Amino acid sequence: MSDSGIKNMEQFAAISGISRPTVSKYFNDPDSVRRSSRERIEAAIDKYNYRPNIYAMNQNRAMTKNIGIVVPLLSDTYFAEIARNLEQHCIDAGYRPTMFSSHGDPKFEVEILDNLRSLKPAGVLIAPLGRASNRDVLEKFCEDVPTLIFDSKVGEIGIEFVGSDNVQFARDITDYLCRSGEPPCFFEMKTPANPNAHRRRQSYLDAMASFGFEPQVISIEGEGWAFEEIGFRGANDALARKLFSTNTILCSNDRLAIGFLTACYENGLSVGRSEGDAIRVAGQDGHRLTRYTCPPLTTVSHNYEAVSLQAAKALFAAIDGEENPWKSTRIEGKLILRASA
Amino acid sequence: MSDSGIKNMEQFAAISGISRPTVSKYFNDPDSVRRSSRERIEAAIDKYNYRPNIYAMNQNRAMTKNIGIVVPLLSDTYFAEIARNLEQHCIDAGYRPTMFSSHGDPKFEVEILDNLRSLKPAGVLIAPLGRASNRDVLEKFCEDVPTLIFDSKVGEIGIEFVGSDNVQFARDITDYLCRSGEPPCFFEMKTPANPNAHRRRQSYLDAMASFGFEPQVISIEGEGWAFEEIGFRGANDALARKLFSTNTILCSNDRLAIGFLTACYENGLSVGRSEGDAIRVAGQDGHRLTRYTCPPLTTVSHNYEAVSLQAAKALFAAIDGEENPWKSTRIEGKLILRASA
């Protein structure tokens, strides 16, 4: 019964006994028509299952109800999780979200922005690739479309920036590791895709300095987004070369840490904070699988819900015309203590 | 310079010295206009960066170039991976894919199909939730829109079914486990969301019978898609109750196996196929992180590329008008031997 013979709003309006423009108003905001009209329209909708043609709706409208959600990599559970949260917030607010993944490639990112323009979105939520992003394209896009950048800050552009407080992440976990055992070294990619990695490293250095400990940073080779593999190889290599001056490793992120744990396992190093353990390993991000590594990984978790809610609300406010000065909102993470450190 | 004053195809056509309908033809198929026209149009595109209004393009067209890709859960790396592959195939074939996640909830699945109708897609690729899917809605949708169901078969509906050969998965790994040590028991969820789980169990039973071994199936409680947690709890419980009559565990899928490994770790059971190891654990799916579990997990991997390619090609053929009888294509997986078994 999905096609009940009603082809357009004209016919639907005729059958429900209301003028077409009133029906049009109803679909844009059910509360903008008289109660009696609304009831008649809704009865007719139930009866004939009519939906307006979405293309005709949007073609002559300055701004649609579409919102684009762009992340660097949907197969990364962190981004999948936050994208899911954002999607729900958009739906709840009456928007039509569409998700896009840059697949770790700046060319795709540019292409997505290009396609997004033609969708005439009311707004866009984007987690840029970071270092690899085309800043000019992104900046131009922000000028043309209400855009909120989250996760990785790329200049002071867009409505505002919302992300995690990576300084606090690294400070708190460094603090914890120093108090509970040997001071950690910092294990990271030499050329990380994501600028947050730099903040975490710097915060680690600052924390170590404030405690009066000598810091050590191990920067490993590797390009791309296969962090587990990069961490695994890097750890194997560093272990073979006995690079570590401490038994405690703070990884720049959880996925590197997962690779690190595998290297420890294959090198016969027992990971943990107990007497007989050889090494302590911690991560950062609160990756969903860190609970199930062996041993479970000590980490700092993003506050997914707070980040996505803040990002969504700020975008909606901007769409509604609120003019606020650019700002950066950084949300604290939560230390999660597990057996690995 | 994105807005160069050109507002519509009329103006663009005038400037490039070609009639508007010819320009329209060009955008629908650049090869359908004379070479000289094409070159002039492309020069003008470069110069003025004009793009047709996507809504106006689609509102008066029987069929769009949109393709919907629907998966049960985008945060599950298996679906994220296969969705990514499908997306690329659609783009390569000149379609505009849009990804949707049912978030494990049949209500969302129905809602997505409902929204999809109004997008007037040329076709849809859907991995249904499975057991929980609303079959009537899905069947009706398949009648109205060219739809290809993949991963989980739900009746003989849609263009064809494309998925992995789960019978072969379980047979081959059971075979391997029997030959290389004690025959395995089968560890699964009692009420799995995905019908493939049943095929795997049955195939395990058949394989065991053919070898003349006594099968054992451990079916654990748990609802939803948090498979690692369900596997972890189920394994803890089963280990405590000493339910296993063998030292070899074949898990119904990798995510259950990841939880199982964690339980082994926390119970002090060393997992592996070496002399001193207490237990062997294997999974099925080829989850991307199984390489980095401790120990790395023996599994059967989906042939992601073959599944997605077959699904995409079949859909495109149907969109192009090819009428083929419904069929089921099941693609073999590849045994991946690692340290866990």
Add this chain to the structure above:
DNA sequence: CCATATATTTTACGCGCGTAAAATATTGAT
């Protein structure tokens, strides 16, 4: 070079809906 077949472009019209402005209905106070 001409006639015919074919490829390409142009003419002409309509799709389904948004929206300003005009017309009408409703409300509230007197």
Add this chain to the structure above:
DNA sequence: ATCAATATTTTACGCGCGTAAAATATATGG
């Protein structure tokens, strides 16, 4: 009941493009 003020509906027009049919250009064969 009356009248202004306000809420709601209707009139009237146009958005940007797809597409069938008509007109024209190009290719082919003799």
